[in-house]
Amino acid sequence: MKWLGTLRGRLFALLAILGAVTALAVAGATYISVRAEADELFDYQLRQTALSLRDQGRIAGEEAAALADPSLDYLVQIWSVQGLEIYSSRPQGMTEALPARAVLGYSNLHLAGQDWRVFSAATPLRVVQVAQPLAVRQRLAAVAALRSVVPVAVALPLVAAAIWWLLGVSLAPLARVTRAAQAGGANALQPLPTTGLPGEVAPLVEAFNDLLGRLSSAFEAQRSFVADAAHELRSPLTALKLQLGLLRDAAPGQEQDASIARLRGGIDRAVHLVEQLLALARAEPGAAAVQLPLDLTELARQAVADVQPLADKAGVALSLTAPDPLPLTGDPQALRGALRNLIDNAVKYGARTVQVSALRGPRGAPLLRVDDDGPGIPLEARERVFDRFQRGEHSAVEGSGLGLAIVQAAARQQGASVTLDTSPAGGLRVEIAWPLHVAQEHRPT
The missing domain is CATH 3.30.565.10 (Histidine kinase-like ATPase, C-terminal domain)
Incomplete structure (x- = not known):
């Protein structure tokens, strides 16, 4: 998981988490909404079926055959106002009938070991009841809701790939700066490129370039100082060598004493110059104050x-x-x-x-x-x-x-x-x- 240690990896991980949470929230909201709409649609179908049967004088043969289809999930029963069963269609394996005492409109009841959704409508001559198992409704509603969530699930990895690519494009200028910094040698103090950098990163690179500029000026001043110091030290050291040669060749007595005095003076000047150089080095910018x-x-x-x-x-x-x-x-x-x-x-x-x-x-x-x-x-x-x-x-x-x-x-x-x-x-x-x-x-x- 080394990629998590990079800025691109961290941003991707955070955005991926945010996207996943958002996708789950959207998917959940969509699932709940589609299920609620499916329930309303199934209720509407129950109501329309019951009302259509209520308004008919009788049930035609083709319609009766369709309602008697064992694969049909609906249960239809028609009662007379005296409580006599006029018509009944039951799903396959269904032996119990709906209660003759009906609650007009929508209601839920437990029948034959399962829960049913019922809609009842009445006329002066009959009572029509249409019921559907809640398990069937829930299964169909869940299938419809899941189908609506599938596009979100398919889009999520595509969006993740797009985010990864966009992060790479956005961070490309920063990668270019990194390569430029890595490509330079130990003495490379050229400014780093700032073209196309994000507003949050550009000030950092510009400040770093200012630091490089100051370092370059300091190094240049140091090189100039060393060159000047070498030039200034060459003359007194050369003079010391000459004076030492004169002292070696001088005859004992007054001539030798004069040579010793000149040599001592040359050493004093060289020592003074070295002391001055050390004092200047201690006072240079960057020295510990x-x-x-x-x-x-x-x-x-x-x-x-x-x-x-x-x-x-x-x-x-x-x-x-x-x-x-x-x-x-x-x-x-x-x-x-x-x-x-x-x-x-x-x-x-x-x-x-x-x-x-x-x-x-x-x-x-x-x-x-x-x-x-x-x-x-x-x-x-x-x-x-x-x-x-x-x-x-x-x-x-x-x-x-x-x-x-x-x-x-x-x-x-x-x-x-x-x-x-x-x-x-x-x-x-x-x-x-x-x-x-x-x-x-x-x-x-």
Whole structure:
């Protein structure tokens, strides 16, 4: 019974049950109706026979011979008003007569071991009684009723076959979608056909196609990311090999120390690039997002403390404005890394002062802001700086080009948005802003 596990089989089974119940109900109603009509017809025949005999002055010989036929189911008796039997015709084997005392009209009586249906009519001179066994009437009525039900019984399997075929035709588009899904390989992300799909199934297939489209975009972005990462890693690894060769060939002393310093710097850059790649991978869409209670003000203090040594070395004045605690839920590591990247970029790209603020926005939502007085980013380049490995116009500055990409990915993962603007100090302003409902969820009670 594997076919019952299919949609076609289940629909057919339900429709077959419904059709069978309906057919039985129709057949039952037809049977009862035909039997009732047959009874009325037999009663009419009894009445007409009795009335025709009542109105005759005498019974002709041919008619008497017909009534005396032993195969005739009718019992006919005629009495005088004095109770004398004038005429009697009995079926074969019938010895008892109808009672002389008749009930005019229709009546039922038990005679000779069986039930009879009787119609009696009277004139001033005679009483006519015509009777028929109820068993004969019921048998004939049942035969007539069953004959009326036969078409329903014959049509039922034909209707079932038609339903099975129609279900197959109706579900053919769904079967076509199934074949298309099965025909694709592991990397096949082409949309499934939606032509001719029922209205109940089309939204599901369209939603699945949207999912395939998002997966295709994600895979394409992943392939691009891997290709870019491989390209970016090739240069520092090649440089490390060259530096290792120089160290091997360097004479002991000052030349060797310089080679070791260059090798150490190359390793530090490679490690930083790998850390940036890992941070970006953790913040990518689809990565498991950590949701922990945190204080945005404390997180800003920690990020500023992380970058403070670099700022001091570069002679950059780094300050923090965070007047009040800002509780919310998110990934502390991702947000701390994003803010650290923003401050690190401001320090590296020539800012002399960097102002970090953790505050509430105009509508009370949490807001992280980094202002600097550096060269900033031109308006036409602000959209591109969020792309991976995009270093902007300051190519002389060492870096992986992943800082702002990490910031944007981390912010989106936490439900926040990143905007770039011009700082009042003349440089760049970067804001990470949360929606208003975050402020409402973490409003002190």
